[in-house]
Amino acid sequence: MKLGLNLSFAIKRWLGGEQLAKVVSQDLAIDRVQFTWDLVDPWWPARERNAVAREYADAFRAAGITVESTFGGLASYCYNHLLAPSATLRDLGKEHLRRAIDMTAEMEVAATGMPLGSYSAQDALDVARREEIYQRALQSLVDVARYAKIRGLSTLLIEPVPLTTEFPSSAEDALRLMTDLDGETDVPVRLLVDWGHALFTPIFGEHANMEHWIAQCGDYIAAYHIQQTDGLLDRHWSFTQPGIVTPQRLSAFWRDNQLTDQTYLLEMIYPFEQTDAFVLQDMQQGIQLLKSAG
Numbered sequence: 001m002k003l004g005l006n007l008s009f010a011i012k013r014w015l016g017g018e019q020l021a022k023v024v025s026q027d028l029a030i031d032r033v034q035f036t037w038d039l040v041d042p043w044w045p046a047r048e049r050n051a052v053a054r055e056y057a058d059a060f061r062a063a064g065i066t067v068e069s070t071f072g073g074l075a076s077y078c079y080n081h082l083l084a085p086s087a088t089l090r091d092l093g094k095e096h097l098r099r100a101i102d103m104t105a106e107m108e109v110a111a112t113g114m115p116l117g118s119y120s121a122q123d124a125l126d127v128a129r130r131e132e133i134y135q136r137a138l139q140s141l142v143d144v145a146r147y148a149k150i151r152g153l154s155t156l157l158i159e160p161v162p163l164t165t166e167f168p169s170s171a172e173d174a175l176r177l178m179t180d181l182d183g184e185t186d187v188p189v190r191l192l193v194d195w196g197h198a199l200f201t202p203i204f205g206e207h208a209n210m211e212h213w214i215a216q217c218g219d220y221i222a223a224y225h226i227q228q229t230d231g232l233l234d235r236h237w238s239f240t241q242p243g244i245v246t247p248q249r250l251s252a253f254w255r256d257n258q259l260t261d262q263t264y265l266l267e268m269i270y271p272f273e274q275t276d277a278f279v280l281q282d283m284q285q286g287i288q289l290l291k292s293a294g
Contacts, residue, residue, distance in 0.1 A: 001254045001294055004032035006225060006267040008073060008236075009283055011038040013276050017059025025063040027280060028287055032066045034223075034265050035109070038073030042099035050106040057107035068223070068263060069157060070104045071192070072114030081117030082137040083167060090133075093117055094140045098147055105151040111222075112148075113157025113192060116141075116167055116177070124165040134167060138180055145185035156185070157192040157222060162200035162234055169197075170204065171216035178220040190222035194267065195245050196229040196236060210253055218257070225267040226250060226290075236269035238286040247293030255294070266290070 005024060014020045020039075024030050040053045060067050081093030097114065104112040116137060123129045145156055158177065160168045168174040174191055181189045193213055201208045208231060214221065228237035231244050239247055250264060266287065270279050 001251055001290065002032075002260075002263045003030065003287070003290055004034060004068060004263040004265045005030050006034040006071065006265045007036045007039060009268040009270060009279060011036065011073070012272055013279065015039070017056040020056065021059040021063035021065055023280070024060075025065055028283055030287065031064055032068055032263060033060065035067050035070040035107070036073035037070060037076050037100060037103075037114075040103060041075065042096060042103050046099075046102065049103055053103050053107050057109065067107060067109045068265075069111035069113065069155075070100065070107065070109055071112065071157065071159075072100070074269070076114055079117070080120065081114070082140050083117035083119050083123075083133055085120040085123050085133075090136065090140065094144060097144050101144070101148050101151050101153060104153060110153055111155040111157055112153065113155075113159065115159045115161050118163070118166045121165065130167075137167075138177075138184075141181060141189060142185055145187050145189060149186040154187055155222065156187060156189045158189060159192045159194060159225070160197055161194075162197040162203060164203060171198070171207065171213045174213075174220070175217040178217055191217060191220050192223045192225065192265075193221050194225035194227065195250075196225070196227040196234050199229060199231050199244060200234070201231040214257055221262060223263050223265055226264045227267050228286075236267060238268050238282045239289045240282055240285045247290045250290070251294035264290075 010020055014023050024033060040049060057067060080089060082090055084090045084093060100112050119130060123133060148156055160174045163169055168177050195210060198210055198213050199208045227235060228239050228241050228243040228245050229235040237243060
């Protein structure tokens with residue numbers, strides 16, 4: 001398995017490129033990461049934002065760490081972005097992604113992305129309204145992909161989420177998004193599929209398995225977030241805890257589907273109240289379990 005880290009475990013803890021690169025490369029022995037926007041906010045003033053982002057990127061490169069992509073984090077996920085109820089909010093979501101593209105380009109990283117967004121409670125129940133907003137979101141992605149190419153990026157990533165008030169949530173939704181965009185964008189738009197989202201039983205029932213996802217839209221999956229979960233909520237637990245996503249299950253899926261290019265990006269989200277010492281030790285133990293499985 002090709003393992004990497006989403007840097008969500010580090011927010012509010014290990015800040016600054018030199019310190020975080022040391023934790024990743026020396027304490028965790030990982031050489032590829034996905035940079036979360038929770039460490040550098042795309043909405044910060046561009047000059048200061050870019051300087052901070054470049055400091056992280058330079059430190060990672062110096063430590064031999066590849067930054068595969070940047071991606072929206074907890075803060076970004078709170079907003080409705082491209083599926084918001086008003087044109088003003090949707091335009092702000094589009095600008096949010098454009099600024100993330102700018103930041104990513106300054107870091108000399110090739111890919112960025114986020115979940116597409118959330119419908120309002122009212123719009124989510126209106127079939128016609130959902131479709132209208134979805135069509136506008138498609139055009140926004142075409143526009144943003146054009147900008148990404150201008151800034152030197154090669155890929156945009158969209159993460160499916162486990163809520164029916166968002167899009168895409170199911171594998172079928174994700175396939176529709178990919179086929180609607182296929183050949184229409186200046187850089188390819190691809191999926192980043194989270195195991196904990198895909199295995200969300202309350203919505204997906206018998207289809208809450210990764211075999212269904214890869215059968216439906218495997219050609220469009222560029223990377224995976226991995227997390228331990230019970231299938232009942234979006235847990236983002238470490239693999240030191242019991243659950244339904246065992247390291248052995250991940251290894252078997254990788255082997256059975258002959259994966260080579262995609263990365264399993266470990267996305268752990270700890271309570272802010274948890275001690276730094278516990279988080280570091282738990283990360284080390286979880287990573288060792290994953291490496292031991294293959």
